[in-house]
Amino acid sequence: MASKQPIGYKCCIAGVLLLLLASVAALVAVAVIQDTWRFKDYSSEYGIVIDSGSSRSNIYLYKWPGEKENETGVVTEQMNCKVAGDDGISEMKVDKEKGAKSMAAFEVCIKKITEAIPAEKHKTTTLFLGATAGMRLLQGLDEQRSSEIMEDVREYLSSLPFVFQNASIISGQEEGLYGWITVNYLMGNLLEKNTWNKYVRPQGEKTVGSMDLGGASTQIAFAVQSNLSGPDYLPVKLYGYPYNVYTHSFLCYGKHEAGRMILDKVVRESSDPNYIPNPCYPKGYIVTFNASYIYDTQCNEKPTNYNPDQQLFFVGTGNSDKCLSMVMRIFDFQTCSSTQCSFNGVEQPPVTGDFMAYAGFFYTSSAIGLEGTSDLDQFKALSTKFCEKNWTVLKEEKPSISEKYLRTYCFSSHYVFTLLADGYKFDKEMWKNINFQKQVKDTSIGWSLGYMLSLSNMIPSEVKEIFPMTDPLFAGLIFLFSALIIITVVLVFIFLIRTCY
Ligand SMILES: *[C@@H]1O[C@H](CO)[C@@H](O)[C@H](O)[C@H]1NC(C)=O
Ligand SMILES: *[C@@H]1O[C@H](CO)[C@@H](O)[C@H](O)[C@H]1NC(C)=O
Ligand SMILES: *[C@@H]1O[C@H](CO)[C@@H](O)[C@H](O)[C@H]1NC(C)=O
Ligand SMILES: *[C@@H]1O[C@H](CO)[C@@H](O)[C@H](O)[C@H]1NC(C)=O
Ligand SMILES: *[C@@H]1O[C@H](CO)[C@@H](O)[C@H](O)[C@H]1NC(C)=O
16 A cells, blocks of 8 residues: 555656646647637738839839738838839829820729739729829929829829729928838838737837939938937838938939939030040940930029030040039038038938938948948949949840940949048948848838828827737637636645655
C-alpha cells in the first residue's frame, strides 16, 4: 500500500500539470489565431484615388481586408494606371480635340481599374480625386476655367458605378501632410501591435520625414517639437497621438517648372535666339522650342516683346559647373527674417531624423545611378559625371529613358542637390538619412494614400482601446480556458495542502 502511494501522487501531479499546460497552450493558441479566424470570412474592400498632377493623371486602386480598416499598414496598392498623354486635367477645355483625346485616355484607365474590382464590390468602392500644383497654378491664373474643369470632373466621376466621395484641388500643405502620412502609415510608424495583439504607439515615437518632387511643386514635411508654431506647422492627431508636422510646399519648384525657370535664365544669358548654349543639356543635344514652351506659365516672367511663337534654338554644352550656377540662380538663399530659412525667405527648422525622398527625387537619383541611401559627395560626383556624358553616350547607356526625360537629368540632379543641400540644409551627416525610394511594401509613395485614409477617417484622430477579444466565440473560449486554469491551480493548491499536512 505504502509503496503505491508515491506513484499515485506522481500521477496526480503529472495529470494536474498536464491539464495546466494544456489550458495555457490552448489559451495562447486561441489568442494567437483568433485574429486570423475572425477575419477569415470577410472579403476585401477597395478605394480609388485619382492623382491629377500637373503633367498627367495617375489612378491608384487600393485594397484592404474588410472590417480591418483602422490598422496601420494593411492598405496596399492593388493597381496603378498612368493616364496616357502629356497633360494633366489643367489642360482640359483648352481645345475640344485635345480635351476629347485626354478624356478617352482617362476612360481607358478607369476601365482597367473597374475590371480589377469584383463587380459586387463596385457599389462599396470609394472614389476620390485630388488635383495638385498644375490646377493650383491654373486657379491663380483663371479661376473660372479651373472651376469649370472641376465641375466637369465631378460630373463624370459621379456617373461611375462607385461611391464618389470628393474631387478637389488640394493645397500644397495638404499635399505635404498627406505624403508624410502615407510614408509613416506604410512604414508602420503610427501604430503597432504589441504581444497582446493590442495597438499601441511604437517605441520611440519615431516618424520619417517626407520629400516629394512633382512637376509643378515640391513638398517637404517632417515632425518637429510640439512647442514650435507658425503657418507652416500643422498639429495633427492620429490614432490618439499628437504630432506637430512642419510642412511647406514650393509652387514652381517642381521638376518641370524649375526646369522652365532655368531655361528662362539660359535664354536671357544669350544674345542670339538661334544659338542658345545650354550648359544643362548634354553635349551633342540640340532642340528647338517655341517661346511659349518656356513662358506659358505663371512661374516665369514674360520677356519684353514676348512672342509666343518665337523659335528658340538650344545647343547642349554639358558643362556641369555652369549648369550648377544656373540652378543656384533660381533660389534666393539670402532673404530670411527668422532664425533659419530654407530659401526664398521661408522659415524652416533644422531637418531631423530619417527622410524618404520619392517621385522626382527618386527618378532623378535613379537616373544618375543611385537608389536608396547615398553620400552627399557621391551624389555630387555622379551628377557631374552625368552632365559630362555626351548625348550619344547617354542614349546608349539609358535606352529605356525617353529623350524628353533623358535631356533633363543633368539639370535635375544639380537641382535636387541644390534643393536638398543648400535649400533644406542637409549636411554630410544628414544626407545619409535620406532614402531615395518610390515604393514601400509594393505601394507607391505619394500623397494619394494618405488623402484617402484621412478623408475616409481610416486614421481616426481618437481610437477607443482596441481590445483583441471582441468576438463572443473567442471571448467564450478564453473565458473557458481561463476558468480551467484557475480551477487547476486551486486543485493543485488543495492537493499540496492535503499532502503537506
Ligand atoms: C473634400 O476634401 C477637401 C480637402 O481636401 C475638404 O476641404 C472638403 O471639405 C471635402 N469635401 C467634401 C464634400 O468632403
Ligand atoms: C522648445 O523646447 C525645447 C526643449 O524641449 C527648447 O530647447 C526650445 O528652446 C523650445 N523652443 C521654443 C520656441 O520654445
Ligand atoms: C510652336 O508654335 C506653332 C505655331 O503656334 C505650333 O504650330 C507648333 O505646334 C508649336 N510647337 C511646339 C513644339 O509647341
Ligand atoms: C562622345 O563621347 C565618347 C566617349 O567619351 C566619344 O568617344 C565620342 O566621340 C563622343 N561623341 C561625340 C559626338 O562627341
Ligand atoms: C474606423 O474607420 C471607420 C471608417 O472606415 C470609422 O467610421 C470608424 O470611426 C473608425 N473606428 C475607430 C475606432 O475610430
